[in-house]
Amino acid sequence: MDLHTVEQVRRPARAEEIASWEAGFAWLAGGTWLFSEPQVDVHTLIDLESLQWPSLHATADGLEIASTCKVVELDRLTHKAPSDWKAAPLFRECCRSFLSSFKIWNEATVGGNIVMSLPAGPMISLTAALEGICTLWPRDGQPRQIAVVDFVTGEHQNVLAPGELLRSIHLPVHALRKKFAFRRFTLTHLGRSEVLLIGTRCPEHGEFLLTITAGTLRPIQLTFAAVPAATELKRAIDDAVPFSLYLDDPHGSPAHRQHLTYYFAEQIRAELGN
Ligand SMILES: Cc1cc2nc3c(=O)[nH]c(=O)nc-3n(C[C@H](O)[C@H](O)[C@H](O)COP(=O)(O)OP(=O)(O)OC[C@H]3O[C@@H](n4cnc5c(N)ncnc54)[C@H](O)[C@@H]3O)c2cc1C
Structure with a gap:
């Protein structure tokens, strides 16, 4: 859509x-949301592509993802990732978890998706589950860091101050090896996620992490020293997710979510417990 207010x-x-x-x-990333509806308050777009940040940088410590990395680039990494990154197939699973999928993920960026902070943001699900850390660039201060799971504070809400940039997301190698x-x-084929859950288990210490997204207003992460019993897991979900935190929209009711x-939490528990 043309943005008639942009000068x-x-x-x-x-x-x-x-x-x-x-x-x-407004910072402009892939533009898939910015150009999808009128932005009557926006008069200046600042294109992040001209910064030319390298999209992906793998090191012994993990993976650095520039906020400007296209979702499709992350998708392609799935089959090129180091062999000990057992969690690499999650890239593909999450990149293909957008509503209308391929139309969006060829242009959308990882950072744009996280900053949108929608419950069904699959880059939030992915990077929160893999213990991602955001680096933020305030306009008038030193860079700061925050876990992805704490970056999103509600539906379309996050910790960014006006003008503050999401620069990158770091995925630690210990999480990638899990x-x-x-x-x-989804209620419909290629529809918006109604719930998206990811469990991970540490191969060395057995720690079990459950990340609950899409069905809730913000991401929820539960941590256990080992795979819990079914009753313990259900109790932990009830403690962390009051009914009012389940999203109510045309893609699913709170009760169904x-x-x-x-x-799914029980299925994940059983799968990773084997
Ligand atoms: C048909 C359709 C289907 C969609 N499906 C989904 C879906 O399933 N799930 C979902 O979550 N979203 C969905 N969206 C919304 C949106 O397209 C995605 O969230 C997309 O990932 C946004 O990324 P982008 O790079 O295009 O961001 P843009 O549209 O360029 O920007 C989005 C917002 O983030 C800000 N921003 C972008 N990058 C940064 C940065 N690095 N630092 C600070 N601010 C920044 C922009 O100023 C803007 O406010 C959909 C949109 C459409 C049109």
């Missing part, structure tokens, strides 16, 4: 060129 598109070579931030400015289980439900959360 200027800036293409900085460095983020520092945007020295001050005004109401009406065994995983993935469950997702709660039911699916219990159902």
